[in-house]
Amino acid sequence: MDPVRNLLGKRLFTPGPVMMSAETLAIGAWQTPYFRNQSFSDILHSCEQALLALVNADEGSRVVFLTASGTAAMEATIMNLLSKDTPSVVINGGSFGQRFVDMCCRHAIPVTDAVVDRDDLTDGLCLASLPTADALLINAHETSVGHLYSIQSSGQYCIQRNMLHIVDAISAFVTDEVDMQKQYIDALILSSHKGLALPPGLAMVVLGPRAIERIQPTSNLYFDFQHYLKDGERGQTPFTPAVTIVLQLHARLQQLHQQGLLSAQHQAKELASYFRQQLPALGLSCYAQAMPNAMTAVQVSGTMRASDLVARLEHEFDCVVAPNGGNLKDSIFRVAHMGNMQLSDLTVLVDALAKIIGERA
Numbered sequence: 574m575d576p577v578r579n580l581l582g583k584r585l586f587t588p589g590p591v592m593m594s595a596e597t598l599a600i601g602a603w604q605t606p607y608f609r610n611q612s613f614s615d616i617l618h619s620c621e622q623a624l625l626a627l628v629n630a631d632e633g634s635r636v637v638f639l640t641a642s643g644t645a646a647m648e649a650t651i652m653n654l655l656s657k658d659t660p661s662v663v664i665n666g667g668s669f670g671q672r673f674v675d676m677c678c679r680h681a682i683p684v685t686d687a688v689v690d691r692d693d694l695t696d697g698l699c700l701a702s703l704p705t706a707d708a709l710l711i712n713a714h715e716t717s718v719g720h721l722y723s724i725q726s727s728g729q730y731c732i733q734r735n736m737l738h739i740v741d742a743i744s745a746f747v748t749d750e751v752d753m754q755k756q757y758i759d760a761l762i763l764s765s766h767k768g769l770a771l772p773p774g775l776a777m778v779v780l781g782p783r784a785i786e787r788i789q790p791t792s793n794l795y796f797d798f799q800h801y802l803k804d805g806e807r808g809q810t811p812f813t814p815a816v817t818i819v820l821q822l823h824a825r826l827q828q829l830h831q832q833g834l835l836s837a838q839h840q841a842k843e844l845a846s847y848f849r850q851q852l853p854a855l856g857l858s859c860y861a862q863a864m865p866n867a868m869t870a871v872q873v874s875g876t877m878r879a880s881d882l883v884a885r886l887e888h889e890f891d892c893v894v895a896p897n898g899g900n901l902k903d904s905i906f907r908v909a910h911m912g913n914m915q916l917s918d919l920t921v922l923v924d925a926l927a928k929i930i931g932e933r934a
């Protein structure tokens with residue numbers, strides 16, 4: 574079979590990419606336009622204003638638009654805001670927390686790796702025992718295990734200690750609450766292909782006033798925030814942006830503005846609750862205690878193997894869920910509730926799971 578055809582036309586329950594709306598898909602079908610002109614500048618300006626409003630950013634906040642995946646935005650934030658003179662703490666409860674730790678190590682930032690295991694995750698964060706530091710880095714939703722942290726608590730901790738609160742909300746924004754003022758977030762990392770339900774390739778860093786003040790000169794040219802902020806004043810980016818995704822973002826932000834973020838969160842919550850209610854009858858359960866609306870990590874028990882379920886769902890039912898790696902490979906898989914998903918998509922998945930699991934009984 575044609576390898577491209579083999580990838581297309583499946584239902585995606587993966588935590589990125591996620592299913593996109595007809596409007597987003599339609600914009601993607603157009604020829605990419607030229608962008609060094611006023612019309613594109615107006616669109617980028619409007620994206621910045623809309624995003625700042627949706628995340629309730631402080632007066633004076635700005636957005637850096639990077640053409641890159643979310644990981645690049647995480648690393649760019651570290652390169653621009655931290656240095657060997659800014660000891661930092663990473664809340665590490667899975668592979669995305671570990672990614673922050675690895676980045677700090679590469680960039681010679683003194684880092685305390687606050688490893689939280691599954692049991693510690695249960696009642697939020699044990700922040701009291703952390704050392705003094707200049708910044709705290711946290712993934713609002715640790716997507717590798719489907720755990721939602723209390724960003725409100727980490728924000729309060731940071732504000733009391735005058736620490737920079739750097740939050741990767743890539744897999745929380747849209748489906749779960751993200752509010753920069755309420756949660757004292759100084760730098761907020763977002764990307765296009767999770768809750769925003771756009772193609773991968775555009776990442777955004779929303780910088781609050783305290784973060785803007787702390788931007789340091791970086792030896793890196795492509796990711797130099799100063800350059801992005803300066804060009805952003807006239808609605809442009811230093812290098813060719815993901816033009817089409819910016820146009821899709823513009824439409825999506827307008828749609829979210831009309832719908833209201835609370836309603837978008839409610840919609841994801843309804844899908845998540847419905848799905849979670851179906852699990853016990855299938856002999857499955859939820860892996861995480863504190864779960865986001867964005868995703869459910871499903872625990873498989875008995876003689877079933879999560880990796881087999883993942884493979885059969887795709888090959889026999891065209892339902893793509895996310896496998897886990899490492900020692901969780903056979904015990905959990907992940908089902909996202911982000912993007913253009915309907916209850917009817919979830920019933921297809923639940924029916925497929927019932928068939929596979931029923932055959933084994």
Ligand SMILES: *Cc1c(COP(=O)(O)O)cnc(C)c1O
Nearest residue numbers: 642643644669712714716743744
């Ligand atoms: C998806 C994701 C990222 C970014 O991953 P990329 O593969 O670089 O897009 C970062 N953090 C979290 C929490 C994520 O879920």
